[in-house]
Amino acid sequence: MKKSILLLLTFALATSVFAQNQTTFILVRHAEKADDGTRNPPLNDDGKKRALSLASLLENQEITALYSTPYKRTRETLQPLAEKKGLETLEYEPRAGEDWLARLYNDHANGTVVIVGHSNTIPSIANKLLGEETFSQFNEKEYSNLIVVVGTEVGNGKLVRLNF
Numbered sequence: 001m002k003k004s005i006l007l008l009l010t011f012a013l014a015t016s017v018f019a020q021n022q023t024t025f026i027l028v029r030h031a032e033k034a035d036d037g038t039r040n041p042p043l044n045d046d047g048k049k050r051a052l053s054l055a056s057l058l059e060n061q062e063i064t065a066l067y068s069t070p071y072k073r074t075r076e077t078l079q080p081l082a083e084k085k086g087l088e089t090l091e092y093e094p095r096a097g098e099d100w101l102a103r104l105y106n107d108h109a110n111g112t113v114v115i116v117g118h119s120n121t122i123p124s125i126a127n128k129l130l131g132e133e134t135f136s137q138f139n140e141k142e143y144s145n146l147i148v149v150v151g152t153e154v155g156n157g158k159l160v161r162l163n164f
Contacts, residue, residue, distance in 0.1 A: 021110060021152075022110065022150045022151055022152050023104070023105050023108055023109055023110060023111060023112075023113065023150070023151065023152070024111070024112040024113070024148060024149075024150045025104075025112075025113050025114075025115060025125075025129055025148070025149045025150070025157070026058070026061075026112065026113070026114045026115070026146065026147075026148055027115050027117070027122045027125055027126055027146070027147040027148075027149065028054060028077065028114065028115070028116050028117075028122065028145070028146055028147075029116070029117065029118060029119055029122050029138055029142070029143060029145055030043075030047070030071070030073040030074045030076075030077045030116055030117070030118065030143075031043050031046070031047035031048070031050035031051045031054070031073070031076070031077045031143055032044050032046040032047035032050060032143050033047060033073040034047075040071050040072050040073075041072065041073060042072045042073060042076055043072075043073055043076045043077065047073065047076070047077070047143070048076070050077070050143060050144075051076060051077045051078070051079065051080050051081075052080050054077065054078075054080070054081060054146075055080035055081040055083075055084050057146075058081055058114065059081075059084050061112060062111075062112060063081070063085050063087060063111075063112050063113075063114055064108040064111025064112050064113055065087070065090060065104075065107075065108050065111070065113045065114070066078050066081065066082055066085070066087050066088070066089045066090065066113075066114050066116075067089070067090050067091070067092045067104075067113065067114070067115045067116070068089045068090070068091060068092070068115075068116045068117075069091070069092060069093075069094045069116070069117055069118065069121070070091050071118075074116045074117060074118070075089060077116045078114065078116050081114065092115070094117060094118060094121045095121065095124075096125075097128075098128050098154050098155075101125070101128055101129060101154045102153070102154050105151075105152070105153060105154065119137055119138040119139070119140055119142070120137045120138075122135075122138065122145070122147065123135035123136060123137055123138060126147045126149055126159070128154060128155065129149040129151060129154060129155070129157040130149060130155070130157045130159055131154070131155030131156055131157070134159065135147070147159070147160075148160040
């Protein structure tokens with residue numbers, strides 16, 4: 001419980017300090033996936049719990065848009081948050097480039113955008129937003145990363161990295 005409270009306080013402080021007149025991107029790797037032998041598995045029970053935890057963590061955060069790759073595990077990671085916020089989850093191409101991110105800055109200026117992706121795509125998106133190679137691919141067994149990047153344009157963001 002103390003960890004959750006500390007995480008919420010850190011998140012609130014970070015977004016309030018950095019986010020004035022800037023766009024906030026909350027980048028999350030999908031939650032734990034089932035090992036069902038397919039290329040498009042759903043979340044397992046731990047993943048469903050983590051998705052609920054993400055929704056609880058962000059329930060008081062004003063969210064402008066939700067983006068997910070077309071895979072079950074990413075969509076299911078955002079589902080509880082989408083339901084709480086009454087927002088539609090929009091789909092994006094996992095290897096989306098800087099043009100897409102620039103459009104997000106334009107379309108959601110001064111808002112907060114949650115993007116759920118994969119162990120190799122979320123670090124890449126974060127690096128593009130930051131304008132530097134800060135992150136490498138996440139460990140395949142690591143699901144707790146939450147990266148917050150705040151900025152006004154692609155390549156000029158400020159970083160807050162949390163775990164949930």
